[in-house]
Amino acid sequence: MRVFRKIGDVLEILVFPHEKIRKGEYLLVEDRSKELSLIVQVIEINYIDAPGMLEDLVREGILKDSIVYENDLVDVGRTTRFLRDTKLATTLIRGSIHRNIFSPVYSDLPSRAFSSVRKISTAEIIKYVRNGSSLKHPIPIGYDFDGNIVYVDAVKLDGCLSLITGMKGSGKSHLAKLLVLSLVEHGAPVIVFDLNGEYVGLGENGRIKVLEAGKNLSFTLSYLGRETVLKLLTNVLGLPGVSANLFNEIWSLAERGRRSITVDYLISVVNNVVKNLMIRDALISRLMILGSSRFISDDENNVTRLEELFRDTKGYIVILKGLSSVERRLLVEVFLSKLTDLLEKELIPPLFLFAEEAHMYVRNTYWEDIITRMRHFGLFVVFITNQPDSLGQQVFRQLDNLFIFRFQNDHDLDMLSRISNIDSDTVKSIAKDLRRGKTLIIGPVVDWIPSVVEVGKLSVNPMGMTKRVFAYSKAT
Ligand SMILES: Nc1ncnc2c1ncn2[C@@H]1O[C@H](COP(=O)(O)OP(=O)(O)OP(=O)(O)O)[C@@H](O)[C@H]1O
Numbered sequence: 001m002r003v004f005r006k007i008g009d010v011l012e013i014l015v016f017p018h019e020k021i022r023k024g025e026y027l028l029v030e031d032r033s034k035e036l037s038l039i040v041q042v043i044e045i046n047y048i049d050a051p052g053m054l055e056d057l058v059r060e061g062i063l064k065d066s067i068v069y070e071n072d073l074v075d076v077g078r079t080t081r082f083l084r085d086t087k088l089a090t091t092l093i094r095g096s097i098h099r100n101i102f103s104p105v106y107s108d109l110p111s112r113a114f115s116s117v118r119k120i121s122t123a124e125i126i127k128y129v130r131n132g133s134s135l136k137h138p139i140p141i142g143y144d145f146d147g148n149i150v151y152v153d154a155v156k157l158d159g160c161l162s163l164i165t166g167m168k169g170s171g172k173s174h175l176a177k178l179l180v181l182s183l184v185e186h187g188a189p190v191i192v193f194d195l196n197g198e199y200v201g202l203g204e205n206g207r208i209k210v211l212e213a214g215k216n217l218s219f220t221l222s223y224l225g226r227e228t229v230l231k232l233l234t235n236v237l238g239l240p241g242v243s244a245n246l247f248n249e250i251w252s253l254a255e256r257g258r259r260s261i262t263v264d265y266l267i268s269v270v271n272n273v274v275k276n277l278m279i280r281d282a283l284i285s286r287l288m289i290l291g292s293s294r295f296i297s298d299d300e301n302n303v304t305r306l307e308e309l310f311r312d313t314k315g316y317i318v319i320l321k322g323l324s325s326v327e328r329r330l331l332v333e334v335f336l337s338k339l340t341d342l343l344e345k346e347l348i349p350p351l352f353l354f355a356e357e358a359h360m361y362v363r364n365t366y367w368e369d370i371i372t373r374m375r376h377f378g379l380f381v382v383f384i385t386n387q388p389d390s391l392g393q394q395v396f397r398q399l400d401n402l403f404i405f406r407f408q409n410d411h412d413l414d415m416l417s418r419i420s421n422i423d424s425d426t427v428k429s430i431a432k433d434l435r436r437g438k439t440l441i442i443g444p445v446v447d448w449i450p451s452v453v454e455v456g457k458l459s460v461n462p463m464g465m466t467k468r469v470f471a472y473s474k475a476t
Pocket residue numbers: 166167168169170171172173174175386436437438454455456457464465466
């Protein structure tokens with residue numbers, strides 16, 4: 001390989017026919033006389049466009065057709081073939097190493113005449129950038145192009161907002177499961193909103209507990225408290241403002257009358273005190289929806305006390321599968337509202353929240369609010385979605401870590417390239433060529449060295465298989 005030219009942060013490198021490189025790989029451009037190396041990442045590979053190439057190709061065609069080619073004494077064919085198979089790699093400069101010290105910038109260039117270009121593994125670059133410091137909570141996330149294990153530091157997920165995205169079946173949930181298992185192993189509290197019931201297998205190792213509405217997940221209105229119940233009525237069930245004000249008073253009245261508040265009891269208070277028919281109906285119909293939700297009960301002895309969640313077990317899977325869309329929204333609202341409150345009061349430790357297809361159960365504006373406020377209190381969300389445009393701009397602007405799987409659709413790629421701290425050329429070019437299970441990781445978690453990683457295997461059977469008609473009919 002040879003350095004050809006530099007345009008801005010792009011270094012173009014000639015790759016000769018016997019040399020093999022792949023998009024996403026790293027190269028080291030070394031100049032020993034200056035003790036200077038540039039670290040560059042391949043983002044595009046093309047054939048060279050040498051002047052006269054077309055003419056040469058045509059000439060070779062003519063020669064091939066004629067008897068002269070057989071006796072090609074000066075070996076014109078070989079030279080043309082060499083030229084034809086020489087490629088031009090477009091690489092982006094990711095940093096430099098001067099006298100063994102890495103810097104994300106560069107102040108000088110290696111000699112074009114004397115420097116050598118060689119491949120360097122992603123794992124090695126990351127190690128170099130980390131400057132030999134050992135990771136506090138290493139997660140072996142997968143392998144680089146050369147089969148070396150790539151470690152990410154769980155600490156760098158902490159305090160961050162992360163996104164796992166890619167087209168259907170590209171391997172997003174697989175990675176999310178690996179991260180959940182690893183985080184829990186490192187003792188970090190984690191909650192997963194499991195939309196498809198595909199995380200239940202993580203409970204097999206005994207460290208993670210599966211919570212299922214109506215079975216081992218249940219709340220009473222007394223436990224939820226006025227604030228949360230009011231949020232359920234207004235945010236999810238759309239109770240208008242006037243009725244919401246009245247509901248506050250009704251709750252106070254109910255509290256005076258009896259210690260434990262149930263749906264039926266609230267309905268009877270509403271019936272007694274609310275004279276306006278419309279408001280009464282508005283309140284009662286919504287209270288009845290609450291009452292029919294599988295996770296609302298009157299049994300004070302069977303309440304899931306969220307403040308006690310992380311005392312022993314660190315990981316929880318909240319199954320949303322099988323719930324109606326309203327129940328799903330209500331349950332998520334209960335969690336978000338209670339967790340927010342408990343975090344603010346420092347009654348629970350900071351935690352990670354994994355949310356699959358978050359737009360299915362929480363409004364965008366609400367996420368934005370949570371993300372902005374909750375970062376300070378210690379709720380760190382990992383979004384998993386195949387529709388990046390389902391997340392609001394505000395969320396996008398605050399993303400720290402990105403795990404991008406294969407995307408083919410330009411619209412999705414355009415969306416991703418709007419994220420700050422990310423160079424769109426890298427994403428667009430690399431994401432299109434990723435196979436299933438391979439991801440491009442960007443952000444603090446890989447010390448800002450964009451890395452293509454083949455995600456590792458899971459230690460448990462996650463039940464994450466997408467149901468297929470033919471696989472199903474074969475099995476039955
Ligand atoms: N790194 C991997 N190693 C082994 N199997 C994998 C890997 N990544 C994904 N798979 C398998 O590929 C299939 C699809 O993966 P996964 O369910 O993670 O995709 P997804 O991106 O979440 O899809 P969807 O958008 O439909 O939710 C699963 O059966 C999963 O077990």
